[in-house]
Amino acid sequence: MECLGVSSVQSLQALSALLSNQQEEEDDDCKSVTPGAHMGPGHIGPPPKRNTEASSAYTKRSSKDIWSEEEVAEGSQYDDLTDPRPQPEYEIILKQNVGTEDLFLGLNRKDPSSMCCEAMLVKIKLPDTKATDVFLDVKENFLDLRTTKYKLGLHLPHPIHSQEGKAQFFSERQELEVTLLMKRPMDFINMQ
Structure with missing residues (x-):
């Protein structure tokens, strides 16, 4: 040594x-x-070059934007801290399409985990609200619901197909049910 x-x-x-x-x-x-x-x-190593420019990952664009659109979370444009409307009660339920071959024989290799779920059901309680008063906008990772009395900006736990969903308002329960089909990149492995 x-x-x-x-x-x-x-x-x-x-x-x-x-x-x-x-x-x-x-x-x-x-x-x-x-x-x-x-x-x-x-x-250690070669001396640093004096006239090098910073890499493109760290250079600021010529625009006056503070951050790019990719850095902003989806749905953040709906966040309004000055809006006094309360958030309604809601519940998220994950759903599976299970048949007898899954339940008794296990042919499709489905299990009770959330990895095998195909859809997401969002139940939103809207007391004293009519179906015509509801404005609903669904994005891939965000659900925006607005009524005259309530406001809900919900970041979804899984990405969904925003064009393939359905919503149904039950006036007797004063509840809105939104069923959203989940977007899962590994479906070809999980559901074969």
């Missing part, structure tokens, strides 16, 4: 020369290192 003296500085300089792509351009700091001087990880 070597002592951490002159020999370790010489070893770092030799390693730096091996790692350098341009052997004729050596770092000025490495040439003037005295045996007692401290060398760090920045002294």
Whole structure:
């Protein structure tokens, strides 16, 4: 084992020369290192180029936007902290299409986990509300419901097919049921 003296500085300089792509351009700091001087990880390898620009991942675009649209969570445009309307009670239920072959024989390899669910049922209680007063907008990850008395901005736990769903208002229970088909990228593995 070597002592951490002159020999370790010489070893770092030799390693730096091996790692350098341009052997004729050596770092000025490495040439003037005295045996007692401290060398760090920045002294290994080729010297940094002075005229390099920052990578495109860290450069700011010429626009005056603070962040890009990809960085903003879907549905955040509906968040309004000054809106005094209360949030209604809701419940999310995951659903499966299960037949007798699944229940008794296990032919489709379905289990009770949420991974095998095909749809999501959102039950929203809307007391003193008519079906004509309900405005509903469904995105892939967000459900926006607005009435004259209530406001619900719900970030969904799973992505859904926004065009393939149905909503039904039950006036006797004063409840809206929204059934949404879940978008699952691994369906070809799970449901074969």
